[in-house]
Amino acid sequence: MTSDEAFEFLKQEANQELKAVQEQGAAHLGRGNLAEARQALDHAEQVKGMLASLQDLKGRWKLLAVPAAPIQRHPRKRREYVRLEPGRRTPTADFYIPILRVLVEMGGRGPTKQALIRVGEILESRLTADDRLPLLSTPELRWRDTVSWARIDLKNMGYVSANSPRGIWEITPAGRVYLEKNQGKGLNQGK
Numbered sequence: 001m002t003s004d005e006a007f008e009f010l011k012q013e014a015n016q017e018l019k020a021v022q023e024q025g026a027a028h029l030g031r032g033n034l035a036e037a038r039q040a041l042d043h044a045e046q047v048k049g050m051l052a053s054l055q056d057l058k059g060r061w062k063l064l065a066v067p068a069a070p071i072q073r074h075p076r077k078r079r080e081y082v083r084l085e086p087g088r089r090t091p092t093a094d095f096y097i098p099i100l101r102v103l104v105e106m107g108g109r110g111p112t113k114q115a116l117i118r119v120g121e122i123l124e125s126r127l128t129a130d131d132r133l134p135l136l137s138t139p140e141l142r143w144r145d146t147v148s149w150a151r152i153d154l155k156n157m158g159y160v161s162a163n164s165p166r167g168i169w170e171i172t173p174a175g176r177v178y179l180e181k182n183q184g185k186g187l188n189q190g191k
Contacts, residue, residue, distance in 0.1 A: 007058040014054065018047045088130045089142060090123065095150035098122045100159060100171055100179040109161075109170035119147050 001009075025040030102118040103110060120127075120143065131143040138145075151169060154160040159175030171179075 003058075003061055007054065007061075010054055011051065014047055014051050018044055018051070021047060084130055087128075089128055090126060090131050090146065092146055092150045092153060094126070095119065095123070095147050096154060096159075097179065097182060099147065099150055099154060099169075100175050101183070103160070103169055103171040104176065104179065109164060109168055112167050112169055115169050116144055116147055120144070 021040050021044045025037050025044060028034075028037035028040055098119045099115065102115050102122065105118070106115065123143070127143050131146070132141060134141055135145055151160055154175065155162050157174075157178075159172055159178050161170040161172050164170040
């Protein structure tokens, strides 16, 4: 059954109900049963309202049923991403201790931008030439992107708070313990 057939069927049913109610109302009126005639009239008004709603719904349905014009998509150029060989970029784990150290220096928490700047200062002499280049996908410098990934690792390990407000990094008590245990062992700290 098509939508037009369905709406037509409902319209016929409503019209038959309306006709029957009007006949009942006329019969009650003819016998002098004014209360029953009034009830029939109220029922007839409700059916008329349903018919109007049905007509409105049919019009709205037709608007929805019109197939939308297909979205014109432009073919995307496939980018060639080349993974750097080991040693050309600073490993993510090398950023763990500097991030935690910076957060302690900042009193346990601080704005993302300030933390990034300070981590960059700490690692300035250790960043490779490739660390200082922008990524192919964005203008973000590789080392800054790596700091962001290192922070996510630290969050997943429970060393950086997952509940701090947006734009704020915060060290956890577990992060302080990890920093104390690993601070003197050099930069390359694994999980």
